Amino acid sequence: MPLFGNTFSPKKTPPRKSASLSNLHNLDRSTREVxxxxxxxxxxxxxxxxxxxxxxGQWIAETGISGGVDRREAQRLRRRNQQLEEENNLLRLKVDILLDMVLPHQTDAAG
Known part of the structure; x- marks a missing residue:
């Protein structure tokens, strides 16, 4: 048993006031959002x-110009690029077919 009693006995803190100091809770939702x-x-x-x-989902220039090119112009250039890629693929296929017709096959010469 301690001689002077319990030396550590903190007092309980009083409960906080429930009322807010701000009056924002009185405002309607739209005013609070603003x-x-x-x-x-x-x-x-x-x-x-x-x-x-x-x-x-995309970053768009607010002025309508992206890197000095109009958005519609960029879209037109993308379409033109795709057309040229398709044309290039078709021409490569035609060249391959023509080479197959002109050059003898390795299997035909061996057989």
């Missing part, structure tokens, strides 16, 4: 003087 900034909008960034925004 006040607290919960409506973020679309993410935007400025890169090398070009302003971009993130929409539908």
């Amino acid at each position: 006040e607290l900034g919960l409506d973020y909008g679309t993410p935007t960034m400025n890169l090398a003087g070009q302003s971009l925004k993130f929409e539908n």
Whole structure:
């Protein structure tokens, strides 16, 4: 048994007041979103003087120009590129067929 009693006996802290000091809980949801900034909008960034925004999973130039090229022009160039790739593949196939017709096969000469 200790001589002077229990030396460590902290007092219980009083419970906190339940009322908030802020009056934001009195506001309706839309006002709270405006006040607290919960409506973020679309993410935007400025890169090398070009302003971009993130929409539908892609970064799009806000001015409609991406790297000095109009978005419609870029789309037209992509389509033209695909057409040229298909034409190139067709021409390679034709060259292969012509070479097969002109050059004798190894199996025909051996047989």
